[in-house]
Amino acid sequence: MSRRARGAAAVWLAIACAPAVRAETANRIVATVDGEPITALEVERYARDRNAEQQPAGTVLQALITDKLLEREIKTLGITARDDDIDRYIREIRERNGMDEAAFERALTAQGLSLEVYRARVKAEIERAQLVNREIRQRVNVTPEEVRRYYDSHLDDYVVAERVKVRDILFVIDRGDGDQALAHTQAKAAEVREMARNGRDFGELARQFSEGPGADKGGELGSFGRGEMDHAIDEVVFTLKPGEVSEIVRTDSGFHILRVDERVAAGHRPFDEVKDEIRQTLYNQALEDRFQNWLSRDLREKHHVEVLN
Numbered sequence: 001m002s003r004r005a006r007g008a009a010a011v012w013l014a015i016a017c018a019p020a021v022r023a024e025t026a027n028r029i030v031a032t033v034d035g036e037p038i039t040a041l042e043v044e045r046y047a048r049d050r051n052a053e054q055q056p057a058g059t060v061l062q063a064l065i066t067d068k069l070l071e072r073e074i075k076t077l078g079i080t081a082r083d084d085d086i087d088r089y090i091r092e093i094r095e096r097n098g099m100d101e102a103a104f105e106r107a108l109t110a111q112g113l114s115l116e117v118y119r120a121r122v123k124a125e126i127e128r129a130q131l132v133n134r135e136i137r138q139r140v141n142v143t144p145e146e147v148r149r150y151y152d153s154h155l156d157d158y159v160v161a162e163r164v165k166v167r168d169i170l171f172v173i174d175r176g177d178g179d180q181a182l183a184h185t186q187a188k189a190a191e192v193r194e195m196a197r198n199g200r201d202f203g204e205l206a207r208q209f210s211e212g213p214g215a216d217k218g219g220e221l222g223s224f225g226r227g228e229m230d231h232a233i234d235e236v237v238f239t240l241k242p243g244e245v246s247e248i249v250r251t252d253s254g255f256h257i258l259r260v261d262e263r264v265a266a267g268h269r270p271f272d273e274v275k276d277e278i279r280q281t282l283y284n285q286a287l288e289d290r291f292q293n294w295l296s297r298d299l300r301e302k303h304h305v306e307v308l309n
Contacts (some may be wrong), residue, residue: 030060033068044054048105061307069299074127077134079124089122136291146278150278151271158269161226164237165262167202167219170212172254189255196245202259212253223264233258
């Protein structure tokens, strides 16, 4: 055989063998779960279906193994999602996105999914949630003592700065107001301030004269901490005693007459106010810890998993 013929034969052999080599690589067994093989091709498909192609292959493989273990556990325990649960789940997703059935199916098609495939995924998701609820959620508990200990050791998280409850009578000024108009508005504010200092009900005066927010509620603005109001107002209200009427305070909005109804000293949010929030935080942490331990230890110990090099 000539050199040229031998070269041509070698090229043909390489081309002919390439698909077989690729197929062999794709069908290479990379792990087993209870003796059931997982191939490299299966891992690639799993990553592609979940938009995880940029994730390390080892990470994707472990996720696939976990899914297979969950599927086996679901089958062993006889957990099955009912059709009406699947229908309800899909209906909630549609309504949340403002879609009718036709629009929803078009959206699935745009993602390369059929309704049947999507229903199968929803079924699997519901069954896994039922498994987690059965194996994990019912075994997690947070005691009142744990809640109290958390509060006592995290007091800095519940610090409350000093606050004041403020009322305001506002006389609005416009940018175009001249000196005479400003003087007239300020004089009107001074008259109302004297009424308040002489015992007239501040709330009634606010309803009658105030042009600001909260006028219909007697001038109530709400409760504020330092730095939450206009700087000029902030500087005044934190010097007032409860029930004391301020001097006239000018801001860009106008002339203000202020009164503090209540001062709340700096301290901590009461335990009774935050205990439910703490309990939920601790419960979520315990749930996640228990779930991860169950996945990495309890579930794997019930099955034989082998990852091949």
